[in-house]
Amino acid sequence: MCSVVSYLSSSELVAGFQRACGLFPAPRSTHERLGPGNTRIHGRRNGTCQNGEHEANGHKSDAVRSDYEVKNWPLYFLFVGSATLGNEVFYITFLPFIHWNLDPFLCRRLVNMWAVVMYIGQVMKDMLKIPRPTSPPVVKLEQRIEFGMPSTHAMAATTIAFTLLLSAPERVKVGLVAAVVLSALVSLSRLYTGMHSALDVICGTLISALVLVVSYPHWDSLDFFQLNSSLSPAITLFLPLVLCYKYPELDHYSATRADTTIILGASAGCSVGYWFNQRLGITFEPTGPFPVTLPPLSTETFTLGVARFCVGVSILVLTRQVTKWIALRLLCLYYGVAVHNVSAHRRKEIEVPLKFSSYSAIGWVNSVVVCRVFTLVGLL
Structure with missing residues (x-):
């Protein structure tokens, strides 16, 4: 039972679902650019609040830059x-x-x-x-x-x-x-x-x-x-x-x-x-x-x-x-x-x-x- 709970709560499972739907992490980028096959790569800073604080699982932390590239646009817009x-x-x-x-x-x-x-x-x-x-x-x-x-x-x-x-x-x-x-x-x-x-x-x-x-x-x-x-x-x-x-x-x-x-x-x-x-x-x-x-x-x-x-x-x-x-x-x-x-x-x-x-x-x-x-x- 504990192993099932651990599996369902894992970040890897979420990441696997994202990859299956065509959402992937990308190298650091400050601007949107075209990747291989004209795939658009988006750059954004996650966890940054308007007051300068940063999110990390409900707590303050250093900002983490998480760029991403979308390979399945219909699913992106759908979700x-x-x-x-x-x-x-x-x-x-x-x-x-x-x-x-x-x-x-x-x-x-x-x-x-x-x-x-x-x-x-x-x-x-x-x-x-x-x-x-x-x-x-x-x-x-x-x-x-x-x-x-x-x-x-x-x-x-x-x-x-x-x-x-x-x-x-x-x-x-x-x-x-x-x-x-x-x-x-x-x-x-x-x-x-x-x-x-x-x-x-x-x-x-x-x-x-x-x-x-x-x-x-x-x-x-x-x-x-x-x-x-x-x-x-x-x-x-x-x-x-x-x-x-x-x-x-x-x-x-x-x-x-x-x-x-x-x-x-x-x-x-x-x-x-x-x-x-x-x-x-x-x-x-x-x-x-x-x-x-x-x-x-x-x-x-x-x-x-x-x-x-x-x-x-x-x-x-x-x-x-x-x-x-x-x-x-x-x-x-x-x-x-x-x-x-x-x-x-x-x-x-x-x-x-x-x-x-x-x-x-x-x-x-x-x-x-x-x-x-x-x-x-x-x-x-």
Whole structure:
């Protein structure tokens, strides 16, 4: 058993997967150049942060230059693109897209489960403190100052895919093969980018599966409580905020606490918004007998979907900028620090309320305001 764990956690296994996919280390280079057979060789300095610190498995170290050459460009773009599906830009677009264009019920389920597994994964990273694969031999395509076990990308992708698989059939008739493919691609992308071992990815997937299995029988009860209990808004705001303040402390700064606060803040804001919609009796959910048959994709429905997406994302981005601008200045004024003092912004008493307030506002606007704007401008 120990030998299996050692094999799955080895950097050599990750490096072997990268080579099999056409990603190889290259000699040191300060500029992109053409290699044999017109293969482009890219040079980048891995582990360097904006503040001059350097990453080495979650700790500071000397910078390591890791150049690479790509011999299979389709796989490169496939896996690098798949890796972005586990980042903030995906969550702030995909989850609202489900709400605006498919079914708020599905979005609610997704947001709830996403927040739970991501909090578990982020806390486990900073408690276990297991390093990421080492470079060399691994080529690292991303820069992250955080630990590796488990892969929260794999956890989030698995949770989103199988929450859809379990929830959608009772609501809408829609094929979900793409969700399973997305889960697999995101998981494999963590090996390709050199950010996780096979063990990190496997454990992340299994943890998500366990959370889904344990929680699934209670989804309907939790959904009813979230929408109808008078205690729901207070609990869904207070509990996540306490969890953010109680996040495990490290001996160095890591972005995991900020990322976790963003996720819990967005989830809390959405939850309050769903409760608010229920009070008003305007939930924007599909009507009629379930499951609902989706209309065929026509030019009109496609144009409306794109218009809703563009308008909605613009509102969310505006909300983020305005809320962050106001909250940052109020917090800096209260604690007597300069607005442009980045190191002060990382203090828990500033970082947690700043992130939580900004993203809870985004969650509330996403679930309450955006659809009402769609109604006003004729996009619903």
